[in-house]
Each structure stands twice: as structure tokens, then as C-alpha cells.
Amino acid sequence: MPPARTSVLALPASTPAAVPAAPARRAAAIVAVVIAVAGLLVTLGFTIADEPPAALHAHGGLAIFLGNVTGMVGTYLALIQVLLASRIPPVEHVLGLDGLIRWHRRVGPWPISLLTVHAVALTIGYAQAAKTGLMHEVGTLVGSYPGLLAAFVALGLMLLAGFASVRAVRRRLRRETWWAIHLYLYLAIALSFTHVLVLGPEFVGHPVVKVVWWVVWLATAGSVLVFRFGLPAARSLRHRLVVWEVRRETPDTVSIICRGRNLERLHVQGGQFALWRFMARDLWWQAHPYTVSGLPQRSFMRLTVKNVGDHSKALASLRRGTRVAFEGPYGVFTAEARRHARVALIAAGAGVTSLRPVLEKLPAGTDPVVVLRASRADGMPLRDEVAALVDEKNGALHELYGSRRAQLLDGRRLRQLIPDIRARDVYVSGPEDFVNAVTDAVRRLGVPTDAVHHEAYAL
Numbered sequence: 450m451p452p453a454r455t456s457v458l459a460l461p462a463s464t465p466a467a468v469p470a471a472p473a474r475r476a477a478a479i480v481a482v483v484i485a486v487a488g489l490l491v492t493l494g495f496t497i498a499d500e501p502p503a504a505l506h507a508h509g510g511l512a513i514f515l516g517n518v519t520g521m522v523g524t525y526l527a528l529i530q531v532l533l534a535s536r537i538p539p540v541e542h543v544l545g546l547d548g549l550i551r552w553h554r555r556v557g558p559w560p561i562s563l564l565t566v567h568a569v570a571l572t573i574g575y576a577q578a579a580k581t582g583l584m585h586e587v588g589t590l591v592g593s594y595p596g597l598l599a600a601f602v603a604l605g606l607m608l609l610a611g612f613a614s615v616r617a618v619r620r621r622l623r624r625e626t627w628w629a630i631h632l633y634l635y636l637a638i639a640l641s642f643t644h645v646l647v648l649g650p651e652f653v654g655h656p657v658v659k660v661v662w663w664v665v666w667l668a669t670a671g672s673v674l675v676f677r678f679g680l681p682a683a684r685s686l687r688h689r690l691v692v693w694e695v696r697r698e699t700p701d702t703v704s705i706i707c708r709g710r711n712l713e714r715l716h717v718q719g720g721q722f723a724l725w726r727f728m729a730r731d732l733w734w735q736a737h738p739y740t741v742s743g744l745p746q747r748s749f750m751r752l753t754v755k756n757v758g759d760h761s762k763a764l765a766s767l768r769r770g771t772r773v774a775f776e777g778p779y780g781v782f783t784a785e786a787r788r789h790a791r792v793a794l795i796a797a798g799a800g801v802t803s804l805r806p807v808l809e810k811l812p813a814g815t816d817p818v819v820v821l822r823a824s825r826a827d828g829m830p831l832r833d834e835v836a837a838l839v840d841e842k843n844g845a846l847h848e849l850y851g852s853r854r855a856q857l858l859d860g861r862r863l864r865q866l867i868p869d870i871r872a873r874d875v876y877v878s879g880p881e882d883f884v885n886a887v888t889d890a891v892r893r894l895g896v897p898t899d900a901v902h903h904e905a906y907a908l
């Protein structure tokens with residue numbers, strides 16, 4: 450095994466850093482969850498209560514009841530799913546963008562399944578009530594009910610987006626193709642709006658349900674417009690970022706230094722990232738996540754990008770003056786998330802771009818132990834900056850160069866490198882499989898889950 454290059458600096462007895470108070474923002478997240486669940490229960494409760502028992506015994510009554518309940522709950526969950534993706538700042542500050550996306554994916558299969566049951570059950574129910582065939586009933590529904598043709602199209606789009614998001618299918622699609630199909634979900638929700646508006650309140654006539662319903666619709670549409678489009682556009686216009694310099698860091702990594710106005714007002718925390726849109730030919734239509742590897746200083750800030758594909762490769766050829774739009778900053782991989790006085794930071798490859806600004810923001814007394822992993826020493830960008838920060842903070846730096854097998858970061862190795870790991874907050878960043886493997890090992894060593902912070906470079 451190639452030896453770890455270790456520069457363990459003498460650790461003088463230092464005053465332990467104060468541990469930050471548990472953020473009050475967590476309480477806000479709990480309140481948000483309680484409100485969402487309460488809204489669901491109110492919708493469900495009133496939908497059930499609104500159904501006269503006699504209607505259940507009528508021809509098709511049971512299927513219509515099932516269709517109504519699944520329709521209301523499915524639509525409610527679809528709206529919650531869009532709300533999650535709309536990146537409402539107080540929620541994002543607690544869960545992080547990756548957490549929001551994780552929840553968005555977890556909720557995802559439910560609205561699509563429930564709305565499919567809704568469409569099928571109502572068609573069966575109405576066909577039974579009218580004593581007619583299913584296909585005939587589909588024709589009647591589409592032809593005579595306002596908004597139902599659009600609702601059928603909406604369901605088709607949802608099924609398409611759901612299918613494209615199945616992991617095995619998604620893996621085979623180009624990310625951009627998947628993303629374009631995924632956007633049909635917004636169109637689907639907009640298309641289904643009319644039929645819910647015209648038909649929904651008729652069967653759930655209670656004013657409380659109507660209020661809940663309208664609040665959720667308006668909050669969803671408003672959140673998407675404000676937080677997905679308005680806020681990023683306003684920030685990009687306000688800070689007027691342009692590419693100032695592209696600097697080579699390693700054979701496959703460049704830093705992009707951007708110049709802008711009033712960057713201190715962005716309040717980027719060390720370790721946060723943004724979705725960047727470079728307004729150059731062939732690039733303007735895609736936004737990719739990159740961490741702010743150099744926090745705003747006067748009018749400048751920096752990203753550091755490893756060439757792994759089309760977009761990251763093209764960034765090496767950016768011209769000075771190219772305008773830059775961005776969404777963010779996002780993320781909870783920050784020094785502020787710390788629970789303990791002492792800290793360990795572990796990064797592989799480009800993951801160092803998140804580690805470096807977190808390290809910079811750690812207060813004195815956190816005695817950071819830093820582990821950097823890469824296949825070759827000349828493949829580790831920002832290595833000298835990290836070493837200087839470790840020095841400044843009286844920490845320890847372990848550099849592990851070599852193949853993954855030769856430099857396996859399993860529990861045994863981690864305990865060797867960081868003997869007091871259980872008493873530290875542990876930050877892990879880099880490629881997804883690296884982050885998953887190391888965070889699993891760290892948890893198995895007994896580090897509490899809320900002291901393990903991770904940034905996997907995949908959304």
C-alpha cells in the first residue's frame with residue numbers, strides 16, 4: 450500500500466471551540482411537516498365526510514368514492530412534491546437542496562399512482578352508474594366535462610415523467626433528456642387545474658377544504674414562480690457576475706474566478722454551492738451545480754471544476770466577460786452545521802472544493818483533522834490552500850494518494866487516521882459512491898447521524 454503522506458502538525462493544547470446551538474430552523478422544518486400532514490388529513494377527512502353513505506350503495510358509488518379520495522389525496526401530494534422542488538429558502542436551509550430532492554423523489558411515486566387509480570376508478574364508477582361500457586364512458590367524460598380532456602393529457606404526461614424517473618430508465622437517458630421530460634410535470638399540474646377547480650369543489654363542498662385547496666395551489670404556483678425563477682433572476686441581475694479568469698489547477702481541473710457586485714450580500718456560507726449557467730454558446734441552456742470554492746472577497750469569488758463531461762470540460766474555454774447566472778447559494782454542508790467542538794473533514798478528488806471553504810470558516814479550537822484522497826498527488830486541486838489552512842488552524846493533514854483499493858478508507862483506516870472520530874463532527878464530500886461508503890463507515894464507528902455531514906457530487 451502506498452504510504453499516506455501525512456503531515457501531522459503538533460497539536461498544542463487549544464481552547465475547544467464553542468459548539469453552535471442547535472439551529473432554531475429545525476423547528477421551522479417540523480412546523481412545515483406538521484402543516485403539510487394536517488392539510489392532507491383535513492383534505493382526506495372532509496372528502497370522506499362529504500360522501501353521503503347512501504351514495505356508496507348506488508351503482509358505481511364505491512368506485513366513485515375511491516376515485517374522489519385518491520384524486521384529492523393524489524393532487525395534494527403532487528402539489529407538495531412541486532413545493533418541495535420549489536426550493537423555499539427556510540426549508541432548503543434545513544434540509545439542503547439534496548434533502549429536498551430526496552423527499553421530492555420519495556413522495557414522487559404516490560401522486561402518480563393515486564391519480565392513476567383516481568382516473569380508472571372514476572371511469573369505472575361513472576360507467577357503472579350510467580350502465581354503459583368503459584370506452585363509451587371515457588368518450589362521454591372527455592367530451593362533456595370541462596377540463597377533463599386536459600386532465601387525461603396531464604395524467605399521460607405524469608406517467609411519462611414517472612416512467613423516465615424510474616432509476617433503471619433514468620440511468621439510460623441523458624440527464625438533459627430526463628430533465629426536459631421531468632419538466633412536463635409542471636405542465637401536467639397546470640393542465641389538471643381546470644378540472645379540479647370546476648369538478649373538485651362540487652364533490653368536496655366544505656369551505657375548509659376549499660380554503661386548504663386554494664392555499665396549497667396558490668402557495669405552490671407562487672413558490673415556483675418566486676423561488677425557482679424570480680429569486681435567481683433577481684440575484685443574477687443584482688450581482689452581475691462575469692467570468693474574470695480561468696486558471697488551471699491540475700491537469701483536469703480549472704478554477705473560474707467570477708467578478709460581480711455586492712457579493713457580500715449573497716451571504717454564501719463556506720461549503721455551499723449554486724447552480725451555474727454560463728451565458729456562452731452551447732452552455733446557456735444548462736445549469737450545473739458547483740461549489741463556491743473561494744468565498745466572495747471584495748468583488749470576486751471562485752468555483753473549481755473538474756473535467757468529467759461536456760459541461761465541465763467546456764468551462765476551461767470560457768472567455769473573460771462571459772455573463773454568469775446562478776441559482777443559490779444552496780446547501781447545509783457548512784461549518785454552522787457543526788455539533789461538536791472538534792471536526793474531521795474528508796474529501797476525495799473534486800470534493801475538496803466543499804471541504805476547503807468549510808475548513809476556512811471553522812473557528813479556532815476545532816483542531817481539524819483533514820483527509821484528502823485522490824489517485825495522484827497532482828490530481829488534488831487546492832491542496833496547498835488546504836495545507837495552509839490546516840497549518841493556520843493547528844490541525845492535521847493526511848493525504849492518501851493511490852488507487853481506491855490501495856487507499857481504502859474503511860472503518861479501520863479511519864480509526865487509525867482519526868482516533869477520536871466519535872467525538873468529532875465528520876464532513877465528507879466527493880463522488881457519490883465515495884461519500885456513501887465513507888459515511889456508512891463513519892456511522893458504523895459510532896459517530897451520531899447528526900454529526901455526519903455529507904455533500905455527494907450528484908443530485
Ligand SMILES: Cc1cc2nc3c(=O)[nH]c(=O)nc-3n(C[C@H](O)[C@H](O)[C@H](O)COP(=O)(O)OP(=O)(O)OC[C@H]3O[C@@H](n4cnc5c(N)ncnc54)[C@H](O)[C@@H]3O)c2cc1C
Nearest residue numbers: 737738739740753754755758759760761799802906907908
Ligand atoms: C452539490 C454539488 C456540488 C458540486 N460541486 C462541484 C465542484 O465544486 N466542482 C466540480 O468539479 N464538480 C462539482 N459537482 C459535480 C458537477 O456538478 C458535475 O461534475 C457536473 O455537473 C458534470 O457535468 P458534465 O456535463 O461535465 O458531465 P456529465 O457527463 O453530464 O455528468 C457526469 C455526472 O455529473 C452529475 N451531473 C451532471 N449534470 C448534473 C447536474 N445538472 N446536476 C447534478 N449533477 C449533475 C451526474 O452524476 C453525472 O453522472 C457538484 C455536484 C453537486 C451535486
